[in-house]
Amino acid sequence: MTAQPTTASPFSALMTAAYPIAAERLAEARDWYSRLLGSAPYFDQPFYVGFNVAGYELGLVPKADGEAPTQTTGAVPFWGTPDANAVYQRLLNLGADSIEAPHDVGDGIVVAQVRDPFGNLFGVIQNPHFPHTGG
Secondary structure: OOOOOOOOOOOOOOOEEEEEEEHHHHHHHHHHHHHHHOOOOOEEEOOEEEEEEOOEEEEEEEEOOOOOOOOOOOOOOEEEOOOHHHHHHHHHHOOOEEEEEEEEEEOOEEEEEEEOOOOOEEEEEEOOOOOOOOO
């Protein structure tokens, strides 16, 4: 049995996953993510590049020279897909490095994780319990 919240959440949805990118590689990252997502960004400025991914935002945020490198621990956004294996292979074909190959974590949920060419962790999830991700 799932516990039900006793109060209403102040949040309506997860809206944006922001990926830090070295400022000098922002154009390269924009082009890489455009190829991955199959669309150009809806917002493309030197200070931020934003893509609409099924109503959610994937944002590229330039880091200043000398800014600390991308964190390799902590929260990782997992992007829903009806075919985690195909998306994982597409990520590898575009130059991402495998962190975790697609595997079933139980109840038909398949997850995978890569590191994009810019050092960011990128997850994919195929979850039959959520709309638009179960295939």
